[in-house]
Amino acid sequence: MSTVNKTSRVLGVAFLLQFFTSFSSGVFLKPALIAPGSISEIMIKIADNPSLIRAYILVDMLTALGIIFLGVMLFLTLRKRNETIALVALGFYILEAALLAGSRLETFSLLGMSQAYVATGQPALLETMASVALKSMDFVGSTLHMLAFCPGGILFYYLLYKSGVVPRALSLWGLITVLPLLIGTLLVVLGYEAPVFLYVLYMPFELVIGVWILVKGINEASEPRQQSAIAYASA
Numbered sequence: 001m002s003t004v005n006k007t008s009r010v011l012g013v014a015f016l017l018q019f020f021t022s023f024s025s026g027v028f029l030k031p032a033l034i035a036p037g038s039i040s041e042i043m044i045k046i047a048d049n050p051s052l053i054r055a056y057i058l059v060d061m062l063t064a065l066g067i068i069f070l071g072v073m074l075f076l077t078l079r080k081r082n083e084t085i086a087l088v089a090l091g092f093y094i095l096e097a098a099l100l101a102g103s104r105l106e107t108f109s110l111l112g113m114s115q116a117y118v119a120t121g122q123p124a125l126l127e128t129m130a131s132v133a134l135k136s137m138d139f140v141g142s143t144l145h146m147l148a149f150c151p152g153g154i155l156f157y158y159l160l161y162k163s164g165v166v167p168r169a170l171s172l173w174g175l176i177t178v179l180p181l182l183i184g185t186l187l188v189v190l191g192y193e194a195p196v197f198l199y200v201l202y203m204p205f206e207l208v209i210g211v212w213i214l215v216k217g218i219n220e221a222s223e224p225r226q227q228s229a230i231a232y233a234s235a
Helices: 006-033 039-048 050-078 083-119 124-163 168-189 205-216 223-234
Strands: none
Touching (some): 006 050, 039 050, 039 124, 050 083, 083 124, 124 168
16 A cells, blocks of 8 residues: 655655756756857856856755765665665765766866956967866766766666555656666767667656655555565464
């Protein structure tokens, strides 16, 4: 029987927090600052909008904290199914958060370089430095960060599927759609351009599962408990 208790509400909130912070950062804040164009145009836009890029950094810091928060809640929910797998998955989530947070050091340095670029007459050397910082920020904060997420997501969603704490169709959606994410991320690591469709199917998953858990709760009669009850009854 599904129950809405304190733990399930917190897990639902964790999924929703992760969705909204990452969605706001990737869909609104980053494109407003770092749109396709020359590095000169990007630097001028950043220098003209320092509060916006600081907001971008702040939201990604919240995203990093949300990743750890979600990982801890998933670990607490699923450790009875397999504590070792849940702990490894949590480790990947912590690595993901660390990579995202670390990449924002490059974002902050990009702000300083952009302001100096405008103030000093747009020297070519600062364009080169900013281009390197931007590529480093994207590679660590987008590609490597996703590379850490994918194995952690696969392990957690596998445990969600096996435990039955949420409908198996829902956990199977997450499990299946993480695989194209992993393929796309590996393509980018190897220097290829990943098709957008590899990412689209996963995008609404955290929103949907977060709302489901918040409204419907989780199934506390997980499989390990059922097996224990059967074993006790037959003893």
